[in-house]
Amino acid sequence: DQQVKQNSPSLSVQEGRISILNCDYTNSMFDYFLWYKKYPAEGPTFLISISSIKDKNEDGRFTVFLNKSAKHLSLHIVPSQPGDSAVYFCAATPTGTASKLTFGTGTRLQVTL
Amino acid sequence: GAVVSQHPSRVICKSGTSVKIECRSLDFQATTMFWYRQFPKQSLMLMATSNEGSKATYEQGVEKDKFLINHASLTLSTLTVTSAHPEDSSFYICSARGWGQGQETQYFGPGTRLLVL
Numbered sequence: 358d359q360q361v362k363q364n365s366p367s368l369s370v371q372e373g374r375i376s377i378l379n380c381d382y383t384n385s386m387f388d389y390f391l392w393y394k395k396y397p398a399e400g401p402t403f404l405i406s407i408s409s410i411k412d413k414n415e416d417g418r419f420t421v422f423l424n425k426s427a428k429h430l431s432l433h434i435v436p437s438q439p440g441d442s443a444v445y446f447c448a449a450t451p452t453g454t455a456s457k458l459t460f461g462t463g464t465r466l467q468v469t470l
Numbered sequence: 471g472a473v474v475s476q477h478p479s480r481v482i483c484k485s486g487t488s489v490k491i492e493c494r495s496l497d498f499q500a501t502t503m504f505w506y507r508q509f510p511k512q513s514l515m516l517m518a519t520s521n522e523g524s525k526a527t528y529e530q531g532v533e534k535d536k537f538l539i540n541h542a543s544l545t546l547s548t549l550t551v552t553s554a555h556p557e558d559s560s561f562y563i564c565s566a567r568g569w570g571q572g573q574e575t576q577y578f579g580p581g582t583r584l585l586v587l
Contacts, residue, residue, distance in 0.1 A: 361513075389574075391575060391576075393578075398580075398581065398583065399581060400474070400476075400563050400565070400579050400581050401514070401578045402578070403570055403571075403573075403575040403576070403577065405573070406573045406575060446513065446514070454574055455567050455574040455575045456502065456504070456567060456576075457516065458514075458516060459516070460513040460514045460515075461513060462512065462513045463513060
């Protein structure tokens with residue numbers, strides 16, 4: 358039972374454009390969400406998080422939007438850069454803290470020149 | 471951000487042997503560390519939560535006698551895969567809870583690739 362879903366396994370975006378990565382969840386108890394970036398054979402790198410009391414959090418080029426009623430969150434990267442090419446995972450937890458994370462299956466982003 | 475290291479980065483062992491993987495938080499104290507495994511083209515699956523000075527909490531379906539976790543200090547957690555078999559071959563990643571950019575997160579190590587022959 359996949360409680361956190363990333364339905365797009367891959368995404369290709371031109372440099373300078375906006376990248377939008379989507380994530381859906383089924384567990385209504387999830388109240389803290391995180392996005393990670395991962396390169397092959399490396400551990401994930403934290404990008405940004407959002408608490409369920411917010412609907413938007415912004416950090417530089419990265420913005421995460423949370424729609425609790427739809428159980429949906431998205432990560433916007435603007436402008437996209439070639440160095441953003443990686444696999445992006447969303448993760449969720451019901452604890453309100455960064456523990457017991459449930460990860461999505463990931464979306465591979467390729468930013469082209 | 472905080473740095474978490476893992477050692478070894480890669481290990482090949484014979485079936486039936488035990489393998490120990492170390493996870494260290496280099497520049498902060500971590501009372502809680504986590505162990506994950508990732509199969510090819512799949513997501514990270516939480517195996518257990520490692521608490522300093524107490525027993526680890528294992529997720530459902532993870533054999534605690536097979537995957538021994540020790541968190542003896544605030545900067546070190548170890549995962550020992552006992553009597554490893556080929557199906558244990560995977561990418562094992564540890565993490566530690568911390569704060570970064572004003573947000574609570576987990577900092578991940580670089581992972582350990584285990585291959586059991």
